[in-house]
Amino acid sequence: MRALILACLLPLQAGDMVRGRVLGEGKPLIGVKVCFDWPPRVNPVSQHPSVRTDAEGRFSLPMSSGAPGRLVVEKEGWYRDIVPEAEWGRDIQLHPVPRVVKAPVLVVRVDFPDQTSEVDDEVLRRLFFGRAPGEGSAASYFVEVSKGLQWLEEGAILRLRCPFSLGPEPDESREKLAQWVLSQLKDLNLSSFDHINNATGAPQPDGKPDHLWVVIPGAPRSVTTKSKDFRPTSLLQPLPWAKQHRWSIMLMPEDVVLGNVVHEALHAMGEHRVDDFYLECGGPLTAGIWDVMDVGMYRGWDRHHPQEGPWREDTAYSPSQPMGWTRADLWYRGAFKATVPTVKVTTSSWEGWLDPLARAPGDLPQRVIVPDARKKGCFFELSVRRPWGFDAGLVGGRSGPGMEGLVVARIDPSLLSDDTPRGPVRVIDAHPGTPEPPAPRFPCGRHELDDAAFNVGAGEVSEGKEGALRWEVLDVDTAGRMKVRVRLGRR
Secondary structure: OHHHOOOOOOOOOOOOEEEEEEEEOOEEOOOOEEEEOOOOEOOOOOOOOEEEOOOOOEEEEEOOOOOOOEEEEEOOOEOOEEEEHHHOOOOEEEOEOOOOEEEEEEEEEEEEOOEOOOOOHHHHHHHHHOOOOOEOOHHHHHHHHOOOOEEEEEEEEEEEEOOOOOOOOHHHHHHHHHHHHHHHOOOOOOHHHOOOOOOOOOOOOOOOOOEEEEEEOOOEHHHHOOOOOEOOEEEEEEEOOEEEEEEEEEEEEOOOOHHHHHHHHHHHOOOOOOOOOOOOOOOOOOOHHHOOOOHHHHOOEOOOOOOOOOOOOOEOOOOOOOOHHHHHHHHHHOOOHHHOOEEEOOOOEEEEEEOEOOOOOOOOOOEEEEEOOOOOOOEEEEEEEOOOHHHHOOEOOOOOOOOOEEEEEEEOHHHOOOOOOOOOEEEOOOOOOOOOOOOOOOHHHOOOOOOOOEOOOOOOOOEEEEOOEEEEEEEEOOOOOEEEEEEEOOO
16 A cells, blocks of 8 residues: 555645646546635635636646645545545546535525614625635535535525514524525425425425524524524425425524534435434533534534633634535435445455545545444444544644544434434444543533544553454554544453
8 A cells, every 4th residue: 555655745834836737537627626625714804816727727826824734625527535635646536426415505594673784794694605715605515515416505695583572592493483584485486496306415405495594683602602583494394284394494693613513404405314422411422523413513612601702713623524424325315325435344354455534535545434233223333533624623623642643432223313412323432431521512512522533652552442342543544534444442
């Protein structure tokens, strides 16, 4: 595998140019967007350069101070990739996606007799649809984690005035609010917001808006933890005029943080097949920081100031990417399975190289699946996580052993739930017994498992075991790949 390790380039300095060529199916690909893989931020403090490939597929990208050693290459209709510096010396190869899921979002802003909006539409546009290099937004998030298959678009922003107030406990009125909003949409022609099947992601209308996001005034209870504030939520609601039909509807306050937006949107994409992985505060460790459906939705958390706000800039601005199971099996019920090349181990051992999960699908697998004989249907998933793209979001700037590398999780699909979360994912901690990190912490002090990854090197843990499964990290190359050995035997 050492043949895969390319000659390292000399360190680049500000003022240098990164030059290369992008090919699609062996031919020069024109119009590919190329930029550095800047850690995502909501409203970045500076503009980052991007360029497009020319008729010969070539690009020249000027270096910026502090630019990361990774390039993002992106063109609609092709798998989006994150290319590490070790591969900059050769042509970048892109491959066509099987299809593109382009879905418009209908945003409904609701005011109340005792509470009106204070956040401008343009602020929400950037949070939902911003696509500048390094800009954290819902649209940027889903293009990245789908590897170019899912493109959210602004459909329209509709304003309504609700005749009733939500009261001192607004969470208790969420279904009443959802039903009222749906009743206001009854006689509108929403066909321009209906491009896909909401349950499967198939490119065919199903009589429902693809994305219905309702924004009300106020602060997110998910951050403030105050009962007077409204909690972002996704509901699957029966229509007031046709109870046999249900629409997905997201409800969120206008000061919502990005992690909450994409977490709730994933519930809606597949009509709640994508489950919550966390348990109630103080519950056992689950997927922790390693999946957006757990406390990974709060990754990118610089400080905790629930009394102040706004929180968009420094709270949950870089939510974790989904793990392989979420992308391949749950999201739209498996519509994006091809984005995660998988090896299913059916023998007593396997050894090979794994590509980082954030990359476009290629010749190497990105996850290994091993059955857990202790319970039918349960399995282990092994994948390589790097601080690339939205996975670059840290908490309080913390880094160190276990913050990246091989993540091993035991998954029990029978614990998927439509109601109370039951924790179907348990990430195995590479550094068990280490204390929970200091402030800032996630809401209600949820466990992060932020040092759970296996790796080689000083301060790291290279091997582990669970039940009959044994695993070991054997090697790491300059492109972030890991050579892994798994074995099944006696406990």
